[in-house]
Amino acid sequence: MRLETARLVLRDLDAADWEAVLAYQSSPLYLRYYSWASRTPEDVQEFTRRLGALNRDRPRRCYSFAITLPESDRAIGLVSLRRRVGDPHQAEVGYELAPEHWGQGLATEAACRLVGLGFSSLGLHRITATCVAENTGSARVLAKVGMSLEGRLRENEYFKGRWWDTLLYGVLRHEWGGERCGQGTAAVASLE
Template structure:
């Protein structure tokens, strides 16, 4: 089981019992307004948890969908992911989502920093990408704060919620990240 600890958080593999906590944020229109999915039903949330658990059995593992929980009581406040999209080029993608009751407390930054560390140190990635909706200023700020650079705008990149949506593309290279990491 993947378990990564930070000062305030535990990033860990999802288990079946997590579905209700995930449903709390995945069904919230305010939380998913910039996502290309959701709001999710209970059934969609359970299917997501099943897929996350199935990923845990991959050999070699390329997909990590993880619960983000507060220490010390393992209270789930969100989720995050890192996916190895191209093993030959050592490329990966990160993402994160949080229950709106936990916004503005630095959890996204702490989580995203931890995902970069995991990706570069454990998965030996060369480049890590992330995207966000241009209107999602808070997420763009998180990505810039952790050292990712905006590489451009992918125009009409996703068909979501009955319209074409742009995505800002962010990336950081392993040696850039190492320079920024004390």
């Protein structure tokens, strides 16, 4: 599957994307809010292989895309929408972006496109997302996408020698509309 936005091309993630993903996942800026201390080629090969395999499941529950710029097919990030097991009307959106592309609205643009896909083409009722509370950039992305802060899970993740709070965001189909994302309610993707 291939989706487009004003500035991005989102295409199904492939195992061959591992080198591009490793390049940005190795950045200390990227690793700051993740439990990993570092990333190895083997870790990232398995990560991209697993996500690519989930994309091929039928019926499809996972939509994991490489975020690319129109002039290059190289992954500069990932964005995914995963239906909940046992509840096909709910899903979780997630994203990551190479640090050199932060602050340009690209994560917001990619996440908006997937939320639009979820509501307009997949018939979802509710989409959620989480982020570490200290990751204020990610929290801003979720607010710009139109999600509401639904709760704070206090000290629920332990990594890098400390406890971290997690913020839970969500949006319902009838709340979203897509206007913030320039999509309105008519955003439709072709499903292959």
